[in-house]
Amino acid sequence: MKVTKLKKKSMNKTLNQGLFIVGVMILWELVARAQWFPVLLFPSLSSVFVNLLTELVNGEIGGRLLFSLYLIGAGLGLAVVTAAVTATSALISPIISDWVQALMAVLHPLPGIAVLPIIILWLGTGPQSIIAVIWFSSIWPLITNLHTGLRSVPATQMEAGRNLGLKGIALIRFILLPGAFPYILTGLRVAWARAWQASVAAEMVFGASGGEGGLGWFIYKKRFFMEIPSVFGGMIVIILVGLLVERLCFEWVEVRTIRRWGMTSE
Amino acid sequence: MVSNNEELVIENLDKTYYLGERRINALERINLQVKTGEFINIIGPSGCGKSTLLRCIAGFEKPTNGRVKLRSNEIKGPGIDRMMVFQDFEQLFPWYTVLGNIVFALKVTKMIATAKERKEIAKHYLKMVGLAGFEDLYPHQLSGGMKQRVAIARALSVQPRILLMDEPFGSLDAMTRSTLQEELIRIWKETKVTIIFVTHNIEEAIILGDQIIVFEANPGRVKEVIKNTLSRPRSPEANDFSQIWERIHKLLGFKNRERVLEERNLIRLFQEERELSLLPHL
């Protein structure tokens, strides 16, 4: 009984939200068609979608998207490795733990994009600099969550593991990592969102290079050629990819792990 | 088969902590012998070091002086010959199912080679603690009592020589507690495992133990060892039951206010000590 009621409630919510989005889209189309604002600045939604379709068919958006994903994959991958090494060393050595905490406090509030000028000076322009910005943007949520997560594992579980003869790497692998998984997942989620933002922002502030740009560069270029429907198209793709990854990847994992294990705070 | 039946010998064990400048003797000159298959109960006021003693036996902590010997071998660290069941409901691994928790124990201890066998053995122990049919549930879906049953099954599955139980029923309601006490006795008889059981509940100590070791606090010392020869099943209504009860109650004594504060400090200290002691093992 209760379960069906809950299900119904969430269905209603989805329906409600879907209707709202459709409503906004219709309103957009109407306002655009009424031409209260210059068409150049406020294109109709239909023209945006027609444009998007063309760019999908001719492969332009796909290529840019793949490149963005490659940059994010590289930056995020590096950040995960760095965060794992840092958090593990912090776990073993209290001195390193102090250092990491100091670093986190100082650097966490600094938006990745703010370090771009320095990164350009050190690494030059191009994909390596954007990867570096993504790395810098996503590493702090990863370290913070890993750091807290590893410490959140109950001492009793650690001792239960030690009782079974686990120590060192095995203890980390079998007890600490699964125990910290809710935090790790949160860290990855935030890091992914930040990585997206950083990649788009970095490309738009400093435009990457023509042939090697991702979606940020796509939007940037379209802006300068005043192809505003394409600018909206780029935004829509970014939103869709963000939603897709959130729903398909993170939620899929969450349902199969921490929700099944009852390790969520809800 | 075994020439002497001394399972566990504790010789002149001291455990000292420092609280700032102050030195605290959590345990002082503890000497104990436990025979194979015995059911020992340790009872005492909080802060008397009874848990610390259990943790020294488990190998989670090192004695300041003296030693713990398991069948003449000095204990250097944790091992599956001494399995601990904690009071804490969080001792199960939430990411494994009930069955998975036990299979995992069997797997990492390399007790059993094949996955199929591990599953069978795990099921056997779950049946022993009365949880057949609950294999596929996750710990968060279990009640407190069921969690403790799984913990007992997991501990027994690796066939320890000694089962160390640190107030395992301390957080349960009275009904569940008394059911589990009965079942524990049944399991003890069935497996013939040696059990050292820490409690602060006098009734529990009398119902369970062959020997009741009464501790006093600050410094933590053995005050008296009481042989409990009441016939099983033991009922609190029996006359001789209340005699022992009165005796232990008297030994434990009343606490004044200062003593309570002191104990709180100690508990906090032990907690910190425990957390710190995790780090070097990684």
Add this chain to the structure above:
Amino acid sequence: MKKMFWVLLCLVLVTGWSFAPRIHSAPVEEIKIAGQFGLVYAPLMVAQSRKIFEKYGLKPVWKEYGSGGAVREALISGEVDVGFMGIPPFLIGWDKGCQWKAAMGFVVVPVGLVTYDPNIKSLKDFKAGDKIAVPSPGSVQHILLAMAAEKELGSATALDNNIVAMPHPDAAAALISKKGIKAHFTTPPYLFEELSQPGFHLVVDDITIFGHPFSFNVGVASERFHDRRPVVYSSFVNAISEAMAWINANKKAVANLLAPEFKLTPEKTMAYLTWEGMNYTTAPYGLMGFAEFMQKAGYIKKAPQQMEEIAFENVLAFVGSRAGGRSEIEKIQYK
């Protein structure tokens, strides 16, 4: 307290005095002008400091933007009345339906592609990974590069994968430190600064590419502004003309005036102002040439058939329309 009184009295007197002449002047019309920072904008800075706009009954409101794209967006949204931008960004807007036209030429400056790499002598020498910095896609520099690429390499987009978009100061810093980019398509003063580095040289310049000088920037006004406020429009054109004439007649004074703004010595400012090819003029150069190329290369869909499609009457009158073939000034509108 006594001191305070004197300070207050002085303040009252000074403000009273500065407001006084207003009473006698004509009604003041506000005009919002979009510009960017740089040597190119010297006429605006001169007009501002010499209060030339005020003389024509205008009250200028300055808005400074970071890129031509931003200036263009400000104009479209109606945030500003007039703005200055390169011919290509202006044409891209016109192609997309912006109701605007060129109100004047603004400045002719040397533009060039600078590199530090001795092996790069022509566009053919750029390899796949060699980055060429331009201020933004669709900028004058980008289109010039495309023109040069078409001429030398056979395709306007041949170097599109080599370009990176960077603001001038960042690109200049990167080029001088030889980090990240191989070449920079730039304008004064960055052009002068980069060329003064040992070993830095031009790969190609504007004259070679375009055939003759062209307006680096033009003044752009919306048709709405032009039609509804004709007096303000013409006052604005006249004020800029006066500022330019003054610059050309008083380079030394201009150098002294602008040096602190650019954080340069007056001598260096003077050298920049009088660099060969610098020409502050309201005459338009190359309007149609850019349009034809950009349409052919696909940067815009339609090209203007007549100049009146993209220029206001003062510009048209200035260029004229010679019977029996193009005059000299008509010819320089084309490539």
